[in-house]
Amino acid sequence: MSEILELLSLISRLLHAENVLILCHKNPDGDTVGSSAALYHALKSLGKNAALLCSDPIPARYSYMQAELFTGQFEPGYIVAVDVAGIQLFGDGVRPYSDRVDLCIDHHGSNSGYADAMYLDASAAATAEIIYQLLEAMQVTITPVIADCLYTGLSTDTGCFLFGNTTAHTHKVAAALMEAGARVEELNALLFESKSKGRIAIERTALENLEYYFDEQCALISMTREQIAASGVSVEDLEGVTGLPRKIEGVRVGVTLRQNPSGSYKVSIRTVKGVDACSIAKRLGGGGHEQAAGCELEGNLENAKAAVLAEVEKELARCAESAGEDE
Numbered sequence: 001m002s003e004i005l006e007l008l009s010l011i012s013r014l015l016h017a018e019n020v021l022i023l024c025h026k027n028p029d030g031d032t033v034g035s036s037a038a039l040y041h042a043l044k045s046l047g048k049n050a051a052l053l054c055s056d057p058i059p060a061r062y063s064y065m066q067a068e069l070f071t072g073q074f075e076p077g078y079i080v081a082v083d084v085a086g087i088q089l090f091g092d093g094v095r096p097y098s099d100r101v102d103l104c105i106d107h108h109g110s111n112s113g114y115a116d117a118m119y120l121d122a123s124a125a126a127t128a129e130i131i132y133q134l135l136e137a138m139q140v141t142i143t144p145v146i147a148d149c150l151y152t153g154l155s156t157d158t159g160c161f162l163f164g165n166t167t168a169h170t171h172k173v174a175a176a177l178m179e180a181g182a183r184v185e186e187l188n189a190l191l192f193e194s195k196s197k198g199r200i201a202i203e204r205t206a207l208e209n210l211e212y213y214f215d216e217q218c219a220l221i222s223m224t225r226e227q228i229a230a231s232g233v234s235v236e237d238l239e240g241v242t243g244l245p246r247k248i249e250g251v252r253v254g255v256t257l258r259q260n261p262s263g264s265y266k267v268s269i270r271t272v273k274g275v276d277a278c279s280i281a282k283r284l285g286g287g288g289h290e291q292a293a294g295c296e297l298e299g300n301l302e303n304a305k306a307a308v309l310a311e312v313e314k315e316l317a318r319c320a321e322s323a324g325e326d327e
Contacts (some may be wrong), residue, residue, distance in 0.1 A: 002104065002111075002118035010119045011138055013103060017048065017078035021070055023101065024054040025084040026091030027266070029239055030156030030191065032083035033058055035105070035127040037067035038149040039082060042131075042140040049074055055091025059236030061190060065149050078102050083127040083153075085287050086112040088296075105130055110278055110287030125163075125170040128153025132173050144181030151182040152191065159243065160192050164273050164291050198233030199240065205231060206241055206256070218312050219245035222257040222301060242268035252319075253277075253312050257304055260296075265304040268294045269312075275319055280311045 024032040043050040051070035085108035090098040104115035109122035128150045206221040246254030254270040269277040277293040286295025297304040
């Protein structure tokens with residue numbers, strides 16, 4: 001298991017690190033990319049060699065982060081994973097480095113402790129919130145580019161500050177990033193108000209496959225790889241579909257099953273407060289947060305549905321039992 005670090009120990013390790021390789025998780029989202037890019041720029045400002053590596057292509061919409069990608073230009077001397085809760089989340093492209101991670105910086109309480117050392121704050125709304133605290137403590141200047149990176153991570157992991165993980169401190173960090181030059185209006189438009197034609201097409205397909213379970217407390221949508229390919233949607237736009245079923249009135253658990261090119265299913269679980277999405281995902285080999293979690297399942301669609309729904313039923317039963325005890 002990882003050695004759990006305090007902030008000063010974290011800073012010391014980064015200040016002594018050379019040739020830093022920063023790893024993102026596969027299917028990269030705004031938090032893993034934004035937090036990693038912000039750390040990259042901070043390390044470069046301290047005169048260090050650094051670069052990012054991800055199994056999957058970094059979405060083009062994040063090109064404004066201006067982080068250098070790793071192409072073998074140096075021999076990694078220190079490997080840092082950012083926003084990666086478990087080794088299975090790295091993907092094949094990172095496999096040469098995933099078993100020798102020196103440090104993990106994360107906000108997932110379900111983190112498996114795979115790295116030699118870890119800095120974890122499960123109360124943080126996003127890993128970007130942790131990176132902001134780190135850079136402040138290191139007295140690194142938060143440039144407009146770094147502010148853009150961190151605001152991206154913060155806003156995307158909180159659903160533009162709508163999710164239950166948003167705290168007063170989250171808003172304070174966002175305000176500080178605005179003061180540092182984050183282009184909030186432009187970023188919000190890019191990240192939350194603009195949808196490609198492919199995104200519209202796959203949302204229509206997803207809603208056509210909508211199913212209700214457990215007295216309509218659970219809504220489930222599914223998308224096969226053939227449907228995804230036919231829509232023309234990009235991987236980055238697929239991530240935004242996961243919140244659809246949870247937004248339906250009366251639904252307490254929203255489940256999205258998305259087939260990967262390999263045939264497995266990526267499962268995303270979104271819940272209302274009081275229903276533990278992470279508990280559902282962990283029993284299926286995944287993890288995440290209380291109201292947003294996920295896992296990956298092998299097998300056909302019907303078997304994947306059955307596996308997820310069995311765990312959703314257990315969690316809803318637990319909630320009902322707990323509610324009965326409180327009366």
